[in-house]
Amino acid sequence: MTRSALINLVLFAMLPVTALIALALDEPFIITLATKAAILALAGVGLNIALGLGGLVSLGHAAFFGLGGYAMGILAHHAQTFTPLMEAPFLIEGTKSMPVIWLTAVIAGALAALLIGALSLRTSGVYFIMITLAFGQMLYYFAISWPAYGGEDGLSIYVRNGFPGLNTLDPIQFFAIAFVILAAVLFIAGRLASSPFGLALAAARQNPERVETVGLSPYRLRLLAFVISGAITALAGALFADLNRFVSPTMLSWHMSGEIMIFVILGGVGRLYGPVAGAALFILLEHILGGLSDFWHVYLGLLLLLVVLFARGGMIGALAGREVAHD
Amino acid sequence: MSTLLLIEQILNGLQFGVMLFLMAAGLTLIFGVMGLINLAHGSLYMVGAFAAAAVAGATGSFLLALIASLIAAAAAGAIIELAVIRRLYDRDHLDQVLATFALILIFSEGTRWLFGSFPLYLDIPSALAGPVTLPGGIQYPAYRLLIIVIGGVIALGLFQLIARTRIGIQIRAGESDREMIAALGVDISRLYTIVFALGAALAGLAGALVGALQSVQVGMGEPVLILAFVVIVIGGIGSIKGAFVGALLVGLTDTLGKVLLPGLFGAFMEPAAATAVGSSLASMAIYILMAAVLLFRPTGLYGSA
Numbered sequence: 001m002t003r004s005a006l007i008n009l010v011l012f013a014m015l016p017v018t019a020l021i022a023l024a025l026d027e028p029f030i031i032t033l034a035t036k037a038a039i040l041a042l043a044g045v046g047l048n049i050a051l052g053l054g055g056l057v058s059l060g061h062a063a064f065f066g067l068g069g070y071a072m073g074i075l076a077h078h079a080q081t082f083t084p085l086m087e088a089p090f091l092i093e094g095t096k097s098m099p100v101i102w103l104t105a106v107i108a109g110a111l112a113a114l115l116i117g118a119l120s121l122r123t124s125g126v127y128f129i130m131i132t133l134a135f136g137q138m139l140y141y142f143a144i145s146w147p148a149y150g151g152e153d154g155l156s157i158y159v160r161n162g163f164p165g166l167n168t169l170d171p172i173q174f175f176a177i178a179f180v181i182l183a184a185v186l187f188i189a190g191r192l193a194s195s196p197f198g199l200a201l202a203a204a205r206q207n208p209e210r211v212e213t214v215g216l217s218p219y220r221l222r223l224l225a226f227v228i229s230g231a232i233t234a235l236a237g238a239l240f241a242d243l244n245r246f247v248s249p250t251m252l253s254w255h256m257s258g259e260i261m262i263f264v265i266l267g268g269v270g271r272l273y274g275p276v277a278g279a280a281l282f283i284l285l286e287h288i289l290g291g292l293s294d295f296w297h298v299y300l301g302l303l304l305l306l307v308v309l310f311a312r313g314g315m316i317g318a319l320a321g322r323e324v325a326h327d
Numbered sequence: 328m329s330t331l332l333l334i335e336q337i338l339n340g341l342q343f344g345v346m347l348f349l350m351a352a353g354l355t356l357i358f359g360v361m362g363l364i365n366l367a368h369g370s371l372y373m374v375g376a377f378a379a380a381a382v383a384g385a386t387g388s389f390l391l392a393l394i395a396s397l398i399a400a401a402a403a404g405a406i407i408e409l410a411v412i413r414r415l416y417d418r419d420h421l422d423q424v425l426a427t428f429a430l431i432l433i434f435s436e437g438t439r440w441l442f443g444s445f446p447l448y449l450d451i452p453s454a455l456a457g458p459v460t461l462p463g464g465i466q467y468p469a470y471r472l473l474i475i476v477i478g479g480v481i482a483l484g485l486f487q488l489i490a491r492t493r494i495g496i497q498i499r500a501g502e503s504d505r506e507m508i509a510a511l512g513v514d515i516s517r518l519y520t521i522v523f524a525l526g527a528a529l530a531g532l533a534g535a536l537v538g539a540l541q542s543v544q545v546g547m548g549e550p551v552l553i554l555a556f557v558v559i560v561i562g563g564i565g566s567i568k569g570a571f572v573g574a575l576l577v578g579l580t581d582t583l584g585k586v587l588l589p590g591l592f593g594a595f596m597e598p599a600a601a602t603a604v605g606s607s608l609a610s611m612a613i614y615i616l617m618a619a620v621l622l623f624r625p626t627g628l629y630g631s632a
Binding site: 051057059119122123125126127129130131133134135137138141142144145146147148254258261262265269295296297298300301302304305308309312 | 358364424425432436609
């Protein structure tokens with residue numbers, strides 16, 4: 001077993017071990033923190049498919065995260081007020097069932113990513129960064145000015161949505177749901193990276209002309225990666241909103257996009273388990289530094305600056321040593 | 328809608344547009360010359376506004392406040408260029424985005440630390456507080472008119488600076504071939520610091536001018552930063568002319584959209600629904616404009632491929 005594989009295993013086991021220890025010590029708050037880390041890691045894994053694998057620096061992933069959140073908020077809102085979502089041309093009712101909400105979030109995220117990606121991927125480099133940022137911001141302002149679903153105040157859900165056979169209000173059971181999804185998505189993302197599609201995508205990042213010469217379209221590869229990435233991030237958004245039982249435009253704001261990117265970078269770009277390490281580190285910092293000072297973002301900023309300027313492989317890169325550093 | 332009101336809103340749109348130009352000009356210069364995407368440009372806008380509010384509070388002079396905003400933002404710009412930005416020129420855009428995002432976190436929280444979370448207020452000088460009467464009997468606030476004039480003068484000055492002065496020639500040369508002008512003996516790192524400080528000063532001035540219309544608070548620069556990005560995408564990266572045209576387009580579209588769209592939908596919808604649809608569509612109008620420009624000219628109106 002190589003050093004980085006060992007680190008990955010430790011990182012992967014870290015979250016459930018933390019949650020189980022917290023369960024034994026009867027510390028539900030710690031379990032909730034671990035759940036939050038797992039969900040944010042999921043969002044990071046989503047972004048990492050576009051960012052690490054595809055080389056697409058998207059600063060608009062909060063759009064998908066927030067859409068997932070609103071998919072949960074809107075469906076649950078209609079279910080708890082017993083009003084149908086739509087009556088004509090056919091009846092759509094709200095729902096409190098997690099699997100249905102997840103499916104809706106994934107579809108909504110994929111469709112939004114298809115639209116945003118189809119436009120943004122016509123450009124590259126800085127244009128792409130600015131355009132994804134702008135489209136994310138467009139959804140943010142739309143959510144603020146659209147009054148039907150709470151506008152700026154957001155939507156509150158009284159009771160967490162249900163999953164067949166589980167009590168989702170029990171912290172450890174909800175953690176289990178989030179963690180199993182994270183594990184499944186990590187598995188899929190790992191397979192994706194080594195699939196013909198993943199290899200072609202990585203090649204399109206490194207040398208688009210060459211990929212084009214062998215008859216593949218970098219645009220279509222990137223668009224597909226962007227859609228998968230958006231769908232996963234939206235799924236994370238639905239879970240995140242369920243964790244808080246609350247969704248607001250803040251989930252769509254560009255600070256959220258920046259934070260999701262921070263998870264990826266703190267852990268290490270292009271590494272499958274990077275976002276897991278990054279999100280866990282972020283939650284840990286938020287908890288420790290946030291307790292020390294109200295202005296903990298100053299320290300987060302300094303840490304991020306140091307990582308970007310001096311430790312380019314992120315946390316895993318630093319732990320695993322240079323020889324396996326990602327391209 | 329009356330013609331007078333429409334003209335007033337067009338002036339508001341112009342005022343908003345020239346403010347966006349002051350932001351976008353710096354961003355586009357920095358990108359054009361150094362190839363750097365600077366998310367922290369909004370923080371320099373905030374620094375300018377806070378410096379102006381602090382000096383105006385201490386001395387009571389609005390002119391001194393404006394000068395302070397220029398100096399503070401240019402100094403902050405020069406410092407971050409020397410300390411951080413300089414290391415990012417050879418890096419990819421991802422590193423630039425992250426490092427400048429980190430700078431935003433540091434600037435925003437640092438300012439909250441120094442000045443607290445409550446907004447500061449910067450008063451419009453009393454001589455400019457009232458309205459002026461324009462030809463045609465239009466009453467328009469003198470201060471907003473002054474902003475349009477200042478913005479126009481700065482735009483002209485910037486065009487002259489780029490087109491006619493020695494530093495302007497160096498900037499243009501730096502845009503087209505960095506290695507060559509370094510080989511010709513131009514101190515390229517000094518040029519970079521100057522361009523960055525110049526862009527920062529423009530952003531700081533914009534922050535101070537707008538700070539008197541709105542409140543001066545932490546995070547005030549970010550919405551403007553994102554609009555400035557939209558401006559640059561529309562105008563084309565690296566083009567001052569594109570930034571000017573894009574800024575006016577965005578300023579007018581946003582202002583007129585907010586005024587006209589609810590009324591437009593009111594023609595065939597119930598008033599409450601029309602306001603909701605109209606205002607949410609108006610909030611998206613500039614992004615739809617951006618998407619439309621992208622469809623036809625992916626490199627912007629004045630951008631080169």
